[in-house]
Amino acid sequence: MTAPLLKVTDLHTHFETRAGTVKAVDGVSFHLNRGEVLGLVGESGSGKSITGFSIIGLIDKPGRITHGSITIEGRELVGLGDGLRHVRGREISMVFQDPMMTLNPVLTILDQMTMALRAHESISDADARIRCVEALRQVRIVDPEQKIDFYPHEFSGGMRQRVAIAIALLHRPKVIIADEPTTALDVSVQAEILVEVKALVAELGISLIWISHDLATVASISNRIAVMRYGKIVETGPAAEVLGAPAHPYTRMLLDALPSRSRPGQLLGLDAGDKQASEMRIAHRPVQSQSGFVTVKHAVKRFEWPTSFCSRLGTRMNLVKPRSAVLAVNDVTFSIARGEALGLVGESGSGKSTLGRMVCGIYHPTEGDIKIDGASVISTGQQGRKLTTRVQMIFQDPFASLDPRRTVGQSIAEGPVAHGLTTRAGARGYVAKWLEAVSLDPAVADRYPHQFSGGQRQRIAIARALAMRPDVIVCDEPVASLDVSIQAQILNLLLTLRNELGLTLLFISHDLSVVRHLCDRIVVMYRGRIVEEGPAESIFETPKQPYTRMLLDAIPRLASEEPVLEEA
């Protein structure tokens, strides 16, 4: 076999900070062959992204490569300084996570692509346009002649990521580094992009480094996988081998933390002995017969633009077209039995979050009514107030939902004190009790949200919701921004709490495997309507609607067989 295309040897990237040296990348070595896809997997803080940025020479200050070598076709890249600019985009290019953030919102696609073209060659405007249209067509953008004059906000997320890939491909680079390129996208879009990237790699003979926290997507695209932890590669090998027979305990732990690999309702990431114990406990799930505990009848939510006198006048004079209202939730009816966990699944824009907020009494339904135990959640009228504390909510981003200037104890105590569940004097003990319930040390009540990790913050958010003694908890993507191992802990916590407290859950997620793991019944939403509803088992095994089937097919799976892409 010929020498590898890209070779990284004993790479150390350190960040000198006031608090000491952070060894983000600490002695990483790997190689990349021609036409190969290498998956770089790890949780946040493992140094996988910094490894990618080190290769392309774009480490944020104060980080720098202190030791090691990176060669492409035998040429050394470390220490090249500004010379690296001529390598970037032409020989190695990069695709980032969030295409909304990477494309400049005030420039047209053509402008941005032309700029990238002119970085390495001089080309006339007319030729540049032809090249760019061709590049867009290559990433399967429909009607590229017109689309090229669009601005980024006129594209959907998947389209924007395609544009970013097109820009990365402009100069036919030898290596593309893709840093979490599909993490911000819906599953169905992710599936399309994965297929297209695979095809492009095969067609153009490009080598790819695919950086992701998601083992399943990495498994579906990579020939080889390297698992990173604490700045080091703990395991590397052919994808099938690493995932089929992981040698390192960390890899095994990551795999065990995946909900898709364990039986629904089981606690995640435990050894076999513990699993039995947990199943015993789960089996004791209190069977509640009261169906229709939470009822949603013909709920509609329309978001309308406020109309002023002038705009009405303008409309009448035919100067303006009235802005169309957004129908986020369109005539939705379902119910949840007491003690049941209902999964609400859909892609972005399906109205699932809006529906969740209506159930929680945050949004007022435009039409229809929402009741818990026969009582309305919200008073009538468009400016209705929430009437009950029996339903609480956990949001996706606990950092945004906790007040950064209050201690977590204050945040947790606020609601219960206001509603007389505890007194101001007794608040400390009350808070301590709920912090213990989510397995946190009660002493942390005096700390501020920024002093916690993402998983801990989500525990605090759960404690805050529980402290209101709700019967129903609406969870809006509570594990979407967490690492797999942390996600497993939070899912375990929710499973345990649900059994201990007899909670009714409305669990909103785009991640079908998580929903399947936690929920008894599933509702699938698409464009504001419910397309399918049924027990979790049957939705997964025998989906009736094509949309549900498509969603299920789009989930990248951990196959133990060879990945689809064979080495050429």
Added chain:
Amino acid sequence: MTAFIVHRIWQALLVMLVMSILVFAGVFLIGNPVDVLISPDATQEIRQQVIAQYGLDLPIWQQYLHFMTSLLQGDFGRSFVYNMPVSELVASRFPATMELATIAVLLASVIGIPLGVYAGYRPDGWPSKIIMAVSILGFSVPTFWIGLMMIVVFAVEIGIMPAGGRGDVVSIFGMPWSFLTIDGLHHLVLPAVNLSLFKMAMMIRLAASGTREIMLTDTIKFARAAGISELTILRRHVLRLISIPLVTVFGLELGSTIAFAVVTETIFSWPGLGKLIIDSITSLDRPVMVAYLMLVSLLFITINLAVDLAYAVLDPRMRQRGGK
């Protein structure tokens, strides 16, 4: 877009109407111009005659209606002091302030923005630290003191600059302009620089913080990953992205500079609107005050509209929101 402009013009008319009431009532409260206009030893008869002549004996709402009807006919009334139509008076002073303010704000932008972008691009270098330190001085040292110092140094000690006045003027559309003659420009330099210092400091800080923020975004990282040169990144990406807040400040500053260039105009005896309004306040020249205040509010409304339209040009997302 049309709807947006129609909407804004409608709003502007409303604001102008409210403004006219406020201005009229406010000016009415300041004092009685009769005391200033007529010598104290005039007979009661003459007093009554003058009061009747200016319509000051009517109730305030009648005076207001009278004022509005003549205003709608394009007549701002006659100055009590200069005894000439207010519109002529303002027209003779307006160009002086206009050119002074415009040049000051342009100067502030042309020098301030590049300095600010540089300071934001290399925040740790010593040139940036000097730029930022000097910009704080620009904020904190009073304009009038710098103006006086400039006169002392450049006009008195070195003697290369004139200390005041407009110099030679050229008449275009019946209005006198200084910036078209060498001598006029020569006279314009010191007051314009003086007036621009504060705004320059503001532009520098705004551009620097905007640039710093944008340099850390993924947009810039992605551009760098495509191998685009730093100069192109600054010129095409950064400048476009920071232009939106800058345009806002530019607009507001242009308005406030035109309206409140009083201090600089006084120090450099620049015969602009600022001096006119101060004079008219001390002599209770009501028609001039009212006309000036109305002109200033019209100016602000126009500039704000222009800024909003500039947004639409600069940010495609705004265009969509406003309806096409």
